[in-house]
Each structure stands twice: as C-alpha cells, then as structure tokens.
Amino acid sequence: MTDSRPVLTMTGISKSFPGVRALHDVDFRLFPGEVHALMGENGAGKSTLIKVLTGVYGIDEGVIILGDEQVAFSGPMQAAGAGVSTVYQEVNLCPNLSVAENIFIGREPRRFGAVHWAEVRRRARALLTRLDLDIDVTAPVASYSLAVQQMVAIARAIDVRAQVLILDEPTSSLDAGEVEQLFRIMRQLRDEGIAILFVTHFLDQVYRIADRITVLRNGTLVGEYPTAELPQLALVEKMIGKDLDVLERIEEQPRPELATLEEGTPFVEVSQLSRRGAVAPFSLTIHAGEVVGLAGLLGSGRTEVARLFFGADRADHGDVAVSGEPASLRNPVQAINQGIGFCSENRRAEGIIPDLTVRENMILAMQAARGWLRRIPRRRQDELVDKYIKALSIRPANPDMPVRNLSGGNQQKVLLARWLITEPRLLILDEPTRGIDIGAKAEIQKLVVQLSDGGMAVLFISAELEEVLRLSHKIAVMRDREMVAHLVNDDTVDADRVMQTIATGTQREEANQ
Amino acid sequence: MSVSSLTTRPSWAKLPRRQMPVLATLALLLVMYGIGVSQYQAFSNVQVIFNIFIDNGFLLVIAVGMTFVILTGGIDLSVGSVAAMTAMVSAWLLQSGLPALLVLVIALLIGPLLGFLMGCAIHFFDIQPFIVTLAGMFFARGMCTFISNASIPITDGFWTTMSQYRIGDPRGNFVSVSVIVAFVVVLVAAYVLAYTRLGRNVYAIGGNPQSALLMGLPLGRTRIAVYTISGLCAAIGGILLSFYTLSGAPLIAVGMELDVIAAVVIGGTVLTGGSGYVFGTVLGVLVLGVIQTLITFDGSLNSWWTKIVIGGLLFAFILLQRLIGIRYK
Numbered sequence: 015m016t017d018s019r020p021v022l023t024m025t026g027i028s029k030s031f032p033g034v035r036a037l038h039d040v041d042f043r044l045f046p047g048e049v050h051a052l053m054g055e056n057g058a059g060k061s062t063l064i065k066v067l068t069g070v071y072g073i074d075e076g077v078i079i080l081g082d083e084q085v086a087f088s089g090p091m092q093a094a095g096a097g098v099s100t101v102y103q104e105v106n107l108c109p110n111l112s113v114a115e116n117i118f119i120g121r122e123p124r125r126f127g128a129v130h131w132a133e134v135r136r137r138a139r140a141l142l143t144r145l146d147l148d149i150d151v152t153a154p155v156a157s158y159s160l161a162v163q164q165m166v167a168i169a170r171a172i173d174v175r176a177q178v179l180i181l182d183e184p185t186s187s188l189d190a191g192e193v194e195q196l197f198r199i200m201r202q203l204r205d206e207g208i209a210i211l212f213v214t215h216f217l218d219q220v221y222r223i224a225d226r227i228t229v230l231r232n233g234t235l236v237g238e239y240p241t242a243e244l245p246q247l248a249l250v251e252k253m254i255g256k257d258l259d260v261l262e263r264i265e266e267q268p269r270p271e272l273a274t275l276e277e278g279t280p281f282v283e284v285s286q287l288s289r290r291g292a293v294a295p296f297s298l299t300i301h302a303g304e305v306v307g308l309a310g311l312l313g314s315g316r317t318e319v320a321r322l323f324f325g326a327d328r329a330d331h332g333d334v335a336v337s338g339e340p341a342s343l344r345n346p347v348q349a350i351n352q353g354i355g356f357c358s359e360n361r362r363a364e365g366i367i368p369d370l371t372v373r374e375n376m377i378l379a380m381q382a383a384r385g386w387l388r389r390i391p392r393r394r395q396d397e398l399v400d401k402y403i404k405a406l407s408i409r410p411a412n413p414d415m416p417v418r419n420l421s422g423g424n425q426q427k428v429l430l431a432r433w434l435i436t437e438p439r440l441l442i443l444d445e446p447t448r449g450i451d452i453g454a455k456a457e458i459q460k461l462v463v464q465l466s467d468g469g470m471a472v473l474f475i476s477a478e479l480e481e482v483l484r485l486s487h488k489i490a491v492m493r494d495r496e497m498v499a500h501l502v503n504d505d506t507v508d509a510d511r512v513m514q515t516i517a518t519g520t521q522r523e524e525a526n527q
Numbered sequence: 528m529s530v531s532s533l534t535t536r537p538s539w540a541k542l543p544r545r546q547m548p549v550l551a552t553l554a555l556l557l558v559m560y561g562i563g564v565s566q567y568q569a570f571s572n573v574q575v576i577f578n579i580f581i582d583n584g585f586l587l588v589i590a591v592g593m594t595f596v597i598l599t600g601g602i603d604l605s606v607g608s609v610a611a612m613t614a615m616v617s618a619w620l621l622q623s624g625l626p627a628l629l630v631l632v633i634a635l636l637i638g639p640l641l642g643f644l645m646g647c648a649i650h651f652f653d654i655q656p657f658i659v660t661l662a663g664m665f666f667a668r669g670m671c672t673f674i675s676n677a678s679i680p681i682t683d684g685f686w687t688t689m690s691q692y693r694i695g696d697p698r699g700n701f702v703s704v705s706v707i708v709a710f711v712v713v714l715v716a717a718y719v720l721a722y723t724r725l726g727r728n729v730y731a732i733g734g735n736p737q738s739a740l741l742m743g744l745p746l747g748r749t750r751i752a753v754y755t756i757s758g759l760c761a762a763i764g765g766i767l768l769s770f771y772t773l774s775g776a777p778l779i780a781v782g783m784e785l786d787v788i789a790a791v792v793i794g795g796t797v798l799t800g801g802s803g804y805v806f807g808t809v810l811g812v813l814v815l816g817v818i819q820t821l822i823t824f825d826g827s828l829n830s831w832w833t834k835i836v837i838g839g840l841l842f843a844f845i846l847l848q849r850l851i852g853i854r855y856k
C-alpha cells in the first residue's frame with residue numbers, strides 16, 4: 015500500500031488566523047486505498063487542515079499536490095470537481111430543502127436541461143438504502159434528527175466518484191449500528207481505491223478502521239504512524255504531549271451511596287409525563303446530588319425526555335413536582351426559574367451564538383436568569399469566565415474571541431460552561447462530551463462528579479455507555495421512545511447488562527422504586 | 528441495525544407546512560372575492576378579474592423578480608425606480624426618433640445591467656443588499672429627473688398599439704398585452720425556480736448560505752444572477768408601465784418597491800429566504816388588486832384604506848410565517 019504513490023501530498027502547510035497560529039509547517043500524505051485517521055486534541059488544527067485543502071481558507075505557506083498536479087482550490091466547488099469530496103465537521107445541509115435535494119443539489123440528474131426530480135428521488139432512496147436508512151426523501155432535512163442529517167451529508171459525499179473522501183468527525187452523532195454501517199461503506203470505498211481521511215475523537219474507532227494515523231498537536235505535526243505500530247496509550251501520549259492519568263482517577267473517589275441521596279424529597283419528580291409522537295408516559299425522580307444517566311440508542315427518546323424536563327417541548331400529560339411542590343415546566347423560562355439548566359446536544363442550531371465572544375456566550379444564561387436589567391459586574395464576569403476557561407481547558411484561552419473562530423470541540427466546552435456558570439440545581443447534559451477530545455472528556459467527567467458531590471442534580475445523556483456507567487448513580491433505559499427500565503448502578507450493572515436491556519427492553523428493574 | 532422505525536416522521540408532521548402560507552393566501556383571496564361578489568353584483572363579472580390583471584401586470588412582473596431576490600434572503604429596493612427609469616428612457620429615446628425595436632432593446636438592457644452591478648457589489652464587497660439597492664434606487668430615480676423634469680408623452684405607433692391592443696373572448700371580456708407578458712414571465716420564472724440548477728441554488732442559499740458554500744454551490748454567481756433577474760423584471764415592468772401610461776414620468780412608481788415586497792410576502796415567501804413560490808406571488812398581487820377593487824367599488828372609502836388593509840395583512844402574514852417557523856423546528 016505504502017509503496018504506491020500518494021494521491022495527495024501536503025507539504026509545509028502553515029495557516030494563521032489573527033492571533034492564532036492554527037497550522038505550522040504541517041506535512042500530510044494520503045495514499046489511494048487507505049483509511050487515514052487525523053488525530054489531535056480540540057483545536058489542534060484538524061479541521062483547518064481540511065479546510066485549507068478544499069479551499070475554504072487560503073494557505074499562508076505550503077504546497078498541495080493532488081495526483082500529479084499542484085493545486086490551490088478556490089473553494090469546495092472546485093475541490094469537489096477535482097475529486098475531493100468532503101463532509102465538514104458541523105453538519106452542513108440546507109434545512110429548507112428535501113433530503114433528496116440535499117444529496118444531489120449542484121449535480122442533479124437532468125433531462126432536457128431540467129432537473130429530473132423522479133430520478134433525484136429514486137437515486138436518493140437507493141443511496142440511503144445502502145446506508146440502511148429508510149426515510150421519506152421528500153421531507154425537509156430539518157425535520158430529521160442530527161444523526162439522520164449526518165447520514166444524509168455522508169450520502170451526499172459518497173455518491174460522488176471521488177479520489178479523496180474526507181470525513182471530519184462523521185461519527186460523533188451516530189449510534190453504534192450507524193457507525194458500523196458507515197464503516198462497512200468506508201471499507202468498500204477503500205477497496206475500490208479511494209483514499210479516505212477520517213477524523214474522530216473515538217480511539218476505538220480509529221483502531222477498527224484506520225490503516226494509518228497522523229497526529230497533530232497545537233498546529234504542528236507530531237508524526238505519521240501505521241496503526242498497527244502505535245498502541246492506544248502511545249497515541250494518546252502523542253496527542254496530548256503527556257501521559258494521561260486523570261482518566262483513571264474518577265472511579266477511585268468514594269461517592270455518596272444512592273440510598274442516602276434518595277432519603278429526602280426529590281428535587282424533581284415527574285410522573286406519567288408524555289408527549290405525543292415524542293415519548294410514551296414515563297416517571298422519574300431526581301434527587302439533589304444524584305447523577306441520573308439516560309441510556310438508549312439514538313432516536314430512542316433520550317433528547318425528548320430532556321426537552322420535557324426543560325420545558326423546551328410541552329408535555330401533553332403528566333405531573334411535575336419540584337422540591338415536593340406541584341410545579342409546571344411548560345417553557346424554558348419556568349424551568350430556569352426552578353433552577354434547571356439544559357445543555358443541548360445541537361450546539362449549532364440551539365446553543366452557541368457564533369458572533370458573540372466566548373465571554374458573552376458564557377454569561378448569556380446567567381444574565382438571562384438575573385434579568386437583563388441587572389448586569390453582572392465586569393469583575394465577576396471575568397472571574398467566572400476565567401475559571402471555566404481553565405477548568406475546561408478552552409483554547410485559545412481568550413475570552414474576547416468570537417466563538418465562531420473556535421474549533422468544534424472548544425465551542426462545545428463554551429456551551430457547557432454557559433450552564434455551569436448558572437449553578438443550576440438540576441443540570442441536564444445532552445451528549446456533553448460529543449466531539450470533545452479525550453483529555454477534556456475526562457475533565458468534564460471529573461467536573462460532573464464534583465458538581466454532584468456538591469449537591470447538584472444531573473441528568474446525564476450520552477451515547478457512550480462507559481461514560482454513563484462511570485458517572486451515574488442510577489440509569490434509566492430508553493427504547494423506542496419508551497422508558498423501559500430503571501437500573502440502580504451498583505456492582506451488578508455493567509455495559510453488557512445495559513446493552514441487553516436496550517436491545518430487548520424486557521428486563522424491568524423496579525428495585526429502586 | 529436500522530433506525531428506520533425511529534426516524535419515520537409521525538403523520539401529523541406530513542402536513543404541507545411549506546405550502547401553508549400559500550394556502551392561507553389562497554383562502555384569504557377566496558374570502559375577499561366572496562365578499563366582493565356578495566356585496567356588489569357587478570363584482571362577479573369576469574372582466575373584474577381581468578381588470579385586476581390589466582392594472583397590475585407590471586406589478587406582477589416586478590414582484591416575480593423580487594421573489595428570486597427574497598428567496599435568497601436578500602432584498603431589492605431599486606425596482607420601483609428602475610421601472611420608472613426604464614419608462615423614462617424609452618419615452619426619451621422615442622421622442623428623439625429612434626426606432627421602437629431598438630428603444631425596446633436598450634431599455635431592457637439598462638435594468639439588468641444595474642442589477643448585475645448591484646449584485647457584484649453585494650457579493651464581492653460583502654455589503655448589505657439593503658444598502659446597495661437603496662443606493663441603486665436613488666441612482667435610478669436621479670437618472671429619471673436627469674433625463675427630464677417633466678413627463679414625456681409617448682406617441683410612437685408600436686407603443687400605442689401595444690397599449691390599446693385587446694385580446695378578448697366573444698363575450699366581450701378582454702385582457703391587454705401586458706397581462707400576456709406577465710403570464711409568460713410567471714411561467715418562465717416558475718420553471719426556472721423548480722427545474723433548473725440556478726433555481727434550486729436560489730433556495731439553497733436562502734436556506735443556509737454557509738452550508739450552500741460548503742456544499743460546493745456557486746454562491747456568488749447565484750447572488751449576482753438574482754439581482755440581474757430582478758433588474759430585468761423591473762425593466763420589463765417599466766416597459767409595461769409605459770404601455771399602460773403612454774408616457775415616461777420622473778416621479779411615477781415612487782414607493783412601488785414596497786408594494787412589491789408586500790405582495791411577495793403576502794404571497795407566502797419568507798423574508799429570511801429559502802421558502803416561497805412564484806405562484807404565491809401571483810396570489811399576493813391578486814390580493815392587493817382585489818383590495819383596491821373592493822375599495823373602488825365601495826366608492827365612499829378613501830383610497831388610503833388600501834394601504835391600511837395591506838399594512839394589516841402584511842403584519843398578519845409575517846406573524847403567520849413566524850408561527851409556522853417556530854413549529855418547524
């Protein structure tokens with residue numbers, strides 16, 4: 015494989031943004047018929063390298079050779095024309111257009127010069143079937159979940175006869191089954207001789223699919239390695255530049271027993287809460303200091319449960335009690351007033367305001383809770399913002415940087431900080447570690463433990479079961495928009511058992527009720 | 528492992544949400560027409576509808592161009608002045624003795640050229656469409672008075688024929704040439720928007736310009752194209768206007784851009800872009816026309832009532848879009 019000639023060679027690439035050196039003298043090569051993982055912490059420069067290649071940004075220095083020619087693309091359109099097909103990190107689709115059109119726009123099949131809609135729909139269906147996705151291709155893409163949108167973006171990219179396929183964190187919002195599907199297709203394309211560049215923060219995925227790994231750190235090249243010759247620990251070390259022990263420490267700390275936590279009145283108690291078309295009636299209690307994990311496949315209704323707790327969607331039926339008193343959570347304002355914070359999974363659409371600075375984004379929720387007339391004093395703002403920039407290692411550590419200029423993972427951290435600052439009594443975290451590098455992920459997990467030890471209740475949603483198991487006192491399992499089990503997270507519960515419950519939905523555990 | 532069962536949308540989501548504003552406009556139109564018919568006997572005459580088209584043919588053509596612009600999330604304030612300038616230039620050139628066909632060609636080139644230049648300014652210098660087309664509006668209006676301070680009458684044979692020619696049915700109902708032109712423009716525009724890459728790119732850019740760019744769509748080319756199209760439509764509208772009035776007047780069509788925008792929005796096109804249909808725009812123009820006609824039929828109402836009703840409707844429709852937009856998420 016390595017003896018063939020590279021299809022893509024990037025040499026001595028440098029790129030600076032005002033005040034930030036995103037890439038410095040980076041070399042990168044890609045061979046036909048390989049899956050090449052590009053690894054690095056949040057802000058290491060992975061997405062920038064990709065955008066420089068496809069002409070979204072111009073390069074300051076360096077040479078790009080594709081095939082036999084030196085290239086400098088003026089933008090994604092030209093890059094695609096030359097056989098470089100890209101799925102960028104944030105899902106980039108037009109929400110108002112149909113699924114089918116999003117896949118084919120720009121290269122629609124035509125007949126007599128007119129877009130041949132029947133053919134567009136037929137081919138879109140065929141393509142999605144290949145990805146094992148059976149959806150209405152005429153519906154606007156905005157009516158589907160993030161995962162489906164991600165699959166649509168991937169479908170768009172793989173339909174092109176490309177020499178180079180670039181996937182920037184395609185799996186961060188997919189569940190295990192969908193990842194498997196994607197990998198199957200990636201292998202197939204690889205065997206056809208296509209070169210695939212793959213970015214992810216999931217190390218196990220790298221070892222399952224990648225032939226070679228290139229590691230970036232702080233915008234510089236650390237090295238290029240065959241996957242077989244780089245053990246996982248060594249990879250982590252190369253990415254963060256030191257060895258990692260924070261990960262191990264969490265479990266060693268003694269944690270309060272569930273029984274003692276559940277003695278008092280619960281902070282929130284919902285019974286038979288439901289919303290048509292979203293979640294079947296469910297009951298759940300959350301006590302102060304308790305971490306409740308929500309497990310389940312994508313689309314099983316986890317996010318929908320979270321949204322009901324925050325009043326982002328209105329429940330059709332059911333009762334809510336806060337601190338023992340009947341209460342209503344009909345809109346986010348009521349929820350915030352009750353001390354509930356919600357860190358949404360969809361940071362692009364619902365969370366981050368790209369043009370505001372890191373500081374402004376962070377204090378937004380707190381300022382809203384105080385009312386806009388009572389401005390938070392600047393000194394207090396600085397204190398809080400600095401604290402969380404440090405705690406979450408947000409880079410660059412510049413509170414006055416517009417959030418738009420941060421890397422994807424760092425934007426996620428800013429959003430998290432926004433809710434942590436409000437010190438809610440119940441914090442709902444929907445996929446808080448998605449797209450976050452391994453070091454920062456450990457930091458966030460540690461923070462969740464600290465906060466709950468300090469008396470905050472946490473509703474923790476994550477597709478990664480290990481994470482849910484590590485942090486939660488008890489786990490509610492969702493399946494097909496129904497809460498099928500409550501498990502007390504004691505020694506008898508492990509990933510297999512939760513998986514089994516998710517898969518079958520039969521094992522009901524009433525012990526803690 | 529298939530996610531199909533979890534991702535199929537519940538049936539209530541299948542309501543034609545994107546078509547809803549257009550359907551609302553259609554319903555409104557039918558109600559207003561019903562009121563007219565029940566109040567005034569003469570209202571049911573087919574010619575009443577034809578007259579609405581005759582009186583608003585130019586407005587319809589210009590509104591079609593505006594639909595393109597608004598679909599990309601932009602706005603074009605220059606259309607009224609460009610139409611006036613086109614009429615003015617035609618009158619002036621005809622007066623100076625140029626042959627009618629040559630005048631027609633020249634007059635039809637000025638609008639798109641100005642539109643093209645405004646599109647370039649908007650795209651390459653990244654200036655707000657509002658500002659650029661506002662400048663275009665002042666420029667075109669200035670050109671009108673530069674040509675002449677007073678209105679110039681048109682006596683050319685071709686123009687007068689076009690102005691007076693009637694296409695009618697045996698029962699005596701008729702339409703003018705401008706109605707035919709307007710219908711052709713509407714059909715062509717509807718085809719372009721639904722079946723060509725240019726048209727689909729217009730929708731994509733209105734949906735999310737950043738995504739459109741990353742999907743490899745020609746952002747700049749499309750933007751420039753819509754302002755050129757709008758300029759062309761304004762020019763055609765200007766010619767139709769000169770057929771209608773048989774003159775070029777420096778102060779004609781002042782504020783028409785606002786009527787046009789109102790018609791497009793009432794027709795269900797969302798001001799932020801990405802959603803709307805030319806057919807809706809036709810309905811929007813008809814709504815304005817029916818309001819005018821109702822007020823004319825009444826006779827006792829001041830014509831300012833037209834403005835008041837349009838204002839109220841505009842507000843209601845923007846509210847409706849907002850509500851649908853919220854549900855959409």
Ligand SMILES: Nc1ncnc2c1ncn2[C@@H]1O[C@H](COP(=O)(O)OP(=O)(O)OP(=O)(O)O)[C@@H](O)[C@H]1O
Pocket residue numbers: 031032034035036054055056057058059060061062063103409410418419420421422423424449
């Ligand atoms: N448009 C921009 N303007 C200014 N700075 C930017 C811009 N885009 C990226 N940066 C900066 O460049 C650096 C590299 O960002 P990049 O997005 O490439 O990181 P990444 O490796 O993709 O991280 P992640 O894993 O979080 O996606 C970051 O410090 C980021 O803040």
Ligand SMILES: [Mg+2]
Pocket residue numbers: 060061062103182421422423
């Ligand atoms: Mg990135």
